[in-house]
Amino acid sequence: MTEDRAAGWHGRYEQSLGYVEGVLRAVNSGKSIALGPSPAALDPPQLAPATHAASKPQVVYCAPHPDDESLSGSLALRLCLEAGAQVTNLAITLGSDLGQRARRLRELESACRALRFDLVVPVHPSGFDGVNLKERRERPNEWAQKVQALREIFNRLEPDWVFAPHAEDFNTTHIGTHFLVVEALGAHLERSGRGPVQFVQTEFWHQLAEPNLMLGVSAEVAAIQLMAAMEHGGEMSRNPYHLLAPARMMDNVRRGSEVVGGQGAAAQSFPFAELYRVTFMRGREIVDPRPGGVIVGPTEKIDPASLAAKFLPRGNVNEVREVSGRRPDGE
Numbered sequence: 001m002t003e004d005r006a007a008g009w010h011g012r013y014e015q016s017l018g019y020v021e022g023v024l025r026a027v028n029s030g031k032s033i034a035l036g037p038s039p040a041a042l043d044p045p046q047l048a049p050a051t052h053a054a055s056k057p058q059v060v061y062c063a064p065h066p067d068d069e070s071l072s073g074s075l076a077l078r079l080c081l082e083a084g085a086q087v088t089n090l091a092i093t094l095g096s097d098l099g100q101r102a103r104r105l106r107e108l109e110s111a112c113r114a115l116r117f118d119l120v121v122p123v124h125p126s127g128f129d130g131v132n133l134k135e136r137r138e139r140p141n142e143w144a145q146k147v148q149a150l151r152e153i154f155n156r157l158e159p160d161w162v163f164a165p166h167a168e169d170f171n172t173t174h175i176g177t178h179f180l181v182v183e184a185l186g187a188h189l190e191r192s193g194r195g196p197v198q199f200v201q202t203e204f205w206h207q208l209a210e211p212n213l214m215l216g217v218s219a220e221v222a223a224i225q226l227m228a229a230m231e232h233g234g235e236m237s238r239n240p241y242h243l244l245a246p247a248r249m250m251d252n253v254r255r256g257s258e259v260v261g262g263q264g265a266a267a268q269s270f271p272f273a274e275l276y277r278v279t280f281m282r283g284r285e286i287v288d289p290r291p292g293g294v295i296v297g298p299t300e301k302i303d304p305a306s307l308a309a310k311f312l313p314r315g316n317v318n319e320v321r322e323v324s325g326r327r328p329d330g331e
Contacts, residue, residue, distance in 0.1 A: 030226075030243045035233030037110035042231070044116055044224075047081065057304045059087040060159040061117070064131070064177040065095060066108040067235050068165075069117060070228035071245055072202045074217045074274040076163055077224065080116050082302045088118040088157055090150075092177045094127040101126055103234055111231040115224065120157075122149050132176035143180075150184035151191075159185075161198045161304075166277060170205035186284030196282040198308055203275060207255070211275035212289060212311065214256035214268070216298035217249055222272050249273055260293035270298050278311045290314060 061076045063069045069076075069089045079085035089112050094101040105125055112119040121127050128146050136143045154162075164181040165174040178201070189195040201208065217225075222245070229242040236242050249272035256275050257267045278294075280287040289311040296302065 027243050027247070031240075033230060035236050036231035037107045037233060038231065042110060042114040042227070044114060047084070047116075057083060057085045057160040058158055059085045059161040060090050060154070060157055060163070061087060062090045062092055062162065062164040062177055062181045064092050064165060064171065064173045065235075066091060066104045067111070067229055067232040067241065068202075068204065069108075070111050070115065070225050070232065071241055072204050072274060073115070073117075073163070074221060074225065074249075075200065075213075075215050075276060076117070076161075077115060077221060078215070078217075078302050079161065079304065081221070083304050085161075085304070086118070087116070088120055088159075089115075090153065091119065091121045091127055092180065093129070093131055093173055094121065094125075096129075096173075098126075100234065104232070107232045107234060111228040114228045114231060120153060122146075122153065128180075130176075131180055132172040133179065134172075136176065136179060146180055147184045147187065150180060151187045154185055154188035155192065158192075158194065159197060161200060162281075163200045163202055166201040166203060166206075166208055168206055168209070169203060174205060182281075182286065183284075185281055189281060190283045196280040196287060198311075199279045199281045199286060201277040201279065208275060208277050211256065211260055211277050212293045213276040213278050214252070214260040214293065214295045215274045215276065216268070216270045216296060216300070217272040217274055218270075218298040219272070221298070222246060222249060246272065256295070261295055262293070268295065268297075272298070280312070287313065 057079060059076050059079050061069050061073055063073075073089075076085075076087050080087045089108075091108060094104045094108070102125070105121065109119060128149075130139065130142065131146070162181065162185055165171075165178050167175060167178045169175055169178070182199075185197065185199070189197060200213075203211070226242055226245060229245060230236060252273040252275050253268055253271065256273050258265050260275065261268070279289050290313050294307075294310045296307070
């Protein structure tokens with residue numbers, strides 16, 4: 001009897017070990033893919049005409065560092081692919097190492113091309129310096145200059161959707177980017193009279209306390225993100241974020257199924273997800289969304305107006321058209 005039990009244990013152990021080793025083989029297989037930037041431009045194929053709606057939301061993804069647009073930009077990418085959104089990656093910094101900025105800019109340009117994102121670098125070609133709370137506190141004049149420069153970019157782009165890290169995303173530049181974007185976007189909205197604008201808070205280093213959108217990510221979309229991340233060859237050589245990105249998105253399914261779907265809810269069946277907190281900005285005010293969470297599967301085509309309506313506080317349904325960024329081509 002004891003031998004039978006031991007045999008049962010060993011059999012189950014071998015099955016479990018085979019699974020774990022299979023995961024490791026899959027991760028390690030990614031090491032054979034060459035890192036970028038690619039010698040030839042990665043020009044994506046044209047999107048099918050059906051994906052271009054009569055309205056094109058203007059989406060601005062405010063990336064604290066080069067590679068953030070690739071690693072946590074799933075929603076911006078899906079808005080581009082499914083709603084024909086014009087996505088601009090706003091590279092808040094090109095890193096703190098002056099000697100590496102030219103290299104990082106080349107990689108970023110290649111990654112944005114693969115994603116179909118436009119690219120804007122404030123204070124081109126160097127990006128901002130000192131995007132952190134210490135700079136904001138101790139050098140208010142320099143901080144105000146950054147706010148003004150970013151506000152002018154918002155004036156030009158007139159975004160309908162703005163992405164930025166949440167205020168507790170651990171990394172000092174991620175946190176600084178949150179406050180810089182909020183101040184600059186608020187100044188733009190207050191002076192222009194536009195809004196409300198959908199303000200989507202992202203996570204990477206520290207989990208969002210209250211995510212309210214669980215966005216399913218298909219294997220095809222995840223592959224595009226992975227390909228773009230690999231264009232940041234210098235950063236991926238230092239820390240292989242790209243190899244572990246699918247695992248992070250898989251863990252988001254575990255967490256998001258209950259944190260967004262409700263404690264005790266059944267796990268979602270799709271393998272990859274990204275979590276966000278969707279709010280709005282009206283003038284300088286961040287407007288909290290309607291309570292509750294929203295889960296969008298990887299095969300559900302995103303309509304910006306419908307998605308906006310799910311988060312608008314009750315009593316604001318008339319603002320859905322404005323928030324969603326519905327504008328005829330050519331306007």
